[in-house]
Amino acid sequence: MSATNSEPTILDRYEDFRTRRFLRHEETYANALPRWRTQHRRRMLVVGIAASLGLMACVSVVCAFGxxxxxxxxxxxxxxxxxxWxxxxxxxxxxxxxxxxxxxEFELQQRNNARSIGLVVTQNLMLLPIGYLIIxxxxxxxxxxxxxxxxxxAGGLMTLAVLMIGGCLPVMILGWTRRSDEVTG
Structure with missing residues (x-):
């Protein structure tokens, strides 16, 4: 198979599937929750999500003490x-x-930056449950x-809390930083 062959790879087909599914869902929910699309309201959701994730993290630490x-x-x-969420x-x-x-291009750059931060936070926070379990x-x-x-x-709860924080962080960052006029829907 040459590099110029135009036959799509399995990754291309999966990306096409994800794109079609995303566009279908976007069409379904484009007009949902119009009052929650402002930056102020999204920030309220981010604070609520952060508080619930913080409670989960605290619960896991308290469980570590028996x-x-x-x-x-x-x-x-x-x-x-x-x-x-x-x-x-x-x-x-x-x-x-x-x-x-x-x-x-602008949205892609924002998304990639938010994902990068989420990955770094996940990697660093994951050291806590790993350290706890090892020690x-x-x-x-x-x-x-x-x-x-x-x-x-307790180690499982800590790990789950960290993964949830890291997984949610990109949309939390975008929900917090993007202006109301930047959100499409």
Whole structure:
């Protein structure tokens, strides 16, 4: 197969599929939540999402100290997080995860910058649960099974919280920084 062959690769076909799906969803939600498309309202959603993610992170740390009942606070944080996350995605035109073919050069640059920040934050924050699990597993060699389960559970919650923060950060950055007139929909 030569480099000039125009046959699409599996990545090209997947990108085409993502683009078609994105455009279909964009058409469906283009007029949804019109009052939430202003910068002020999007910032309110970003603050709410940040608070719920912060609560999740705090719950994971409290669970690391053996307070397993603290995990019950994860439920209300999740119940607050998901509706606000969906609203922010709709209100910001899903620019944080839009396929490149649906964005102009400026939007693509903004999205890529936000994704880059999200990746760096994820990589750096992930050192916390990794460090916790490494240190706890080496210092807790002679503990009972319940303590080992608590450690693994807390480490899992920490990891999940970090991944959610990093995954949400690009759209949170775009929702916070883009002016009201820059959001299409």
């Amino acid at each position: 307070f397993r009942q603290a995990a019950l606070l994860w439920i209300p944080a999740t119940l607050v997080f998901f509706p606000m 969906i609203m922010l995605q709709i209100a910001s035109g899903r620019q944080g995860d839009a396929p490149r073919r649906t964005l102009d 706890a597993s080496t210092t807790m060699r002679d503990v009972d099974a319940k303590a080992a389960l608590d450690m693994a559970y």
